Amino acid sequence: DAKTTxxxxxxxxxxxxxxxxxxxxxxxxxxxxxxxxxxxxxxxQYIIHGLKNxxxxxxxxxxxxxxxxxxxxxxxxxxxxxxxxxxCIVRVGGTGGFKTIFGAGTRLFVKA
Amino acid sequence: DxxxxxxxxxxxxxxxxxxTLRCKPISGHDYLFWYRQTMMxxxxxxxxxxxxxxxxxxxxxxDRFSAKMPNASFSTLKIQPSEPRDSAVYFCASxxxxxxxxxxxxxxxxxxxx
Numbered sequence: 035d036a037k038t039t040x041x042x043x044x045x046x047x048x049x050x051x052x053x054x055x056x057x058x059x060x061x062x063x064x065x066x067x068x069x070x071x072x073x074x075x076x077x078x079q080y081i082i083h084g085l086k087n088x089x090x091x092x093x094x095x096x097x098x099x100x101x102x103x104x105x106x107x108x109x110x111x112x113x114x115x116x117x118x119x120x121x122c123i124v125r126v127g128g129t130g131g132f133k134t135i136f137g138a139g140t141r142l143f144v145k146a
Numbered sequence: 147d148x149x150x151x152x153x154x155x156x157x158x159x160x161x162x163x164x165x166t167l168r169c170k171p172i173s174g175h176d177y178l179f180w181y182r183q184t185m186m187x188x189x190x191x192x193x194x195x196x197x198x199x200x201x202x203x204x205x206x207x208x209d210r211f212s213a214k215m216p217n218a219s220f221s222t223l224k225i226q227p228s229e230p231r232d233s234a235v236y237f238c239a240s241x242x243x244x245x246x247x248x249x250x251x252x253x254x255x256x257x258x259x260x
Contacts (some may be wrong), residue, residue, distance in 0.1 A: 066246060077150075077237050077251025078189070125247075133202065134179070134249055136189035 038122045043141040046116075052109040054140050056122030059103045065126050067098060068134070069107045071118040078121065078136070081107065112144045150252035152238050158258045164226040167255045170219055171240030179249065180213055180223050181237040189237075195221065196243065228259045 039057040046052040058067065069081040082089055082096045084105070089096045095108040109116055121139040151170040159165055171178050179194040193203040198215045206213070210229070215221040225232055235256050239249040 070249070075254075077239070077254055078249070079251070080248040083246060083248070133191060133194070134247070135191060136181075138188055 038124055038137055040120075040122050040137065040140045042138065043143065045143050045145060046109075046112045048114060048144055048146050049111055052107075052112040052116065052142060052144065054107040054109075054120050054122075054142065055104065056106070057104045058122070058124045061102050061124050062126075065124050067096065067102075067105050068123040068125060069094070069096065070121045070123065070136070071116075072121070072139070073115075073118040081120075112142075114144050114146060116142065117144045118142060150238055150240050150250055152236075152252035152255050154255060155253065156256045156258075158260065159228055160260050161229055162227045163259075164224065165228045165232075165257060165259070167223040167236050167238075167257070169221045169223070169238030169252060171221070171238070172250055173219065174242065175240035175250070176218075176243050177241045177247075178215060178221050179239040179241075180221070181239065181251075182234045183237060183254075184234045192223070225257075228257075230259045233257055233259050 066083050066085050068083040070078040071081055072078040081093050082091055084096045084098050098105045119139040119141050121136050153168045176197050180192040181189050182192055183189045190205055192205045193213045194201055195215045211225055213223045235254045237251050237254045239251045241247050241249050
């Protein structure tokens with residue numbers, strides 16, 4: 035699976051959009067981009083995933099560049115409860131051989 | 147659905163003792179994963195099962211660790227004998243083996259080996 039690079043930490047003001055970048059320059063055509071987050075002392079929580087197109091759900095939006103070498107997770111109106119570690123993971127799709135490997139992630143601090 | 151259920155929530159034991167962590171996956175999920183999290187090493191995948199069969203245990207640190215899944219609704223991770231360096235949060239996760247996989251994690255077991 036492709037390696038990802040994320041900034042170790044970011045700050046965001048409450049109510050503003052939080053834009054979390056992820057580089058995955060070695061991504062291959064059949065690899066998906068996943069985002070999870072981990073709020074302190076809890077298990078990681080799935081947020082969103084995408085292959086080529088931009089995606090949006092009730093939690094966030096995922097913007098993937100046309101060459102697929104990077105992506106951005108957008109929390110449109112960050113709240114204090116969004117303070118967490120955010121993990122960008124690239125993993126091949128398809129059944130069998132599932133191994134979701136977590137890197138260090140980005141620690142997002144949402145400030146009042 | 148109650149989600150992935152892990153027990154105990156906290157475990158404190160002495161070095162050399164046997165420790166058993168338990169996990170009940172979400173009903174209908176056919177993949178089960180055990181992760182360990184420490185400050186130094188982050189989240190590490192230890193082992194995962196598909197339809198109760200271990201598929202990849204390459205992340206299991208050493209022979210002191212063993213995992214079983216006797217049926218679709220129960221899995222255990224055992225450490226025998228335990229050592230202080232095993233102190234960590236152990237997470238269990240489950241998923242449905244479709245093309246796009248979403249992992250659902252339990253609340254974890256905080257293990258302290260004294």
